[in-house]
Amino acid sequence: MLAIPMIQKGCLPNGEGADSEPRAETVPEEADYEAVPVEAYGLAMLRGMGWKPGEGIGRTFNQVVKPRVNSLRPKGLGLGANLTEVQALAPTGPHHLPKPDEEQEKDKEDQPQGLVPGGAVVVLSGPHRGLYGKVEGLDPDNVRAMVRLAVGSRMVTVSEYYLQPISQQEFDKNSLDLSQMRKTSSVQQNGTASSWKALRDQDLPSQQEDSQRKRKHLPDRQGEPAAKNEKAGPRSQHWLHRDLRVRFVDKLHKGGQYYNTKMTIEDVLSPDTCVCRTDQGQVLEGLREDMLETLVPKVQGNRVMVVLGPQAGKVGRLLDWDRVRSRAVVQLQRENQLVELHYDAVCQYLGPSDSDED
Structure with a gap:
């Protein structure tokens, strides 16, 4: 059987030092092909x-042809989406020159951190438009971000194209300011009517006439309640509903025995007449609608029902309220929509949610 003799690795070809240890200078080095990019291979082949x-390419009409590079569509943007609208949402702020180290550390909180976990953002579009929040996490595959809203501390998932990074200073200043939310929503939508203005249009004309009147029964009021004649004008829409938590405001009924008493509506006999039960278990029958007043809970997150306007009958959770303007911010459960309503249009709800009734 024939065998082809092999040169021992690291030894000289003439056989000298065959029994010696291999020397480093004679050991060949393997080429690191992984360190060479693919473009370099193609460039070497062309050379x-x-x-x-x-130099131009071709034999007869040789000319330099620039390759066409197709720009990739942003991830998560469907074929039917308009790319110009996405580009309009991109930040277009001026680029600032780099500052010294001490000034950069001083103004660190004044600069947006970008779409990173822990960064402050404002929502530009969608049902949460105009709200501020902090980025809790990112989903690069779906181009979405998990944001914890400043109002209500609720976790929502928003497309990254609908988020605008802001500075921590702006977040601390405007995150809980309802008026600033409305202003931000209006400006950043380029003249589009904000949701807050649309919500104000839902109020009844009688409520608009009394918009200058400050409601006396605030969620955390400590003083004497308002009299019956200080309430809003007559409503064109009845609001009585079972399982509503209301306040009795009639001073003349049974000598004012139940004045300023909180009670729950047990049954509705007619559109403007109901049966109520007090916390002590006393049942009051035949109470008129004008004897009662809606009650706004004092704790954020409590369930409420919209009793007036186009959203009447829908159940949500109380997120915040504006005592000066007597308005409450409610998160509707089924539509996942944020609405702002007058105190007279929302009431604490103790019954099942609208989804449970289906």
């Missing part, structure tokens, strides 16, 4: 075929 940078 081998006679191509030179800057």
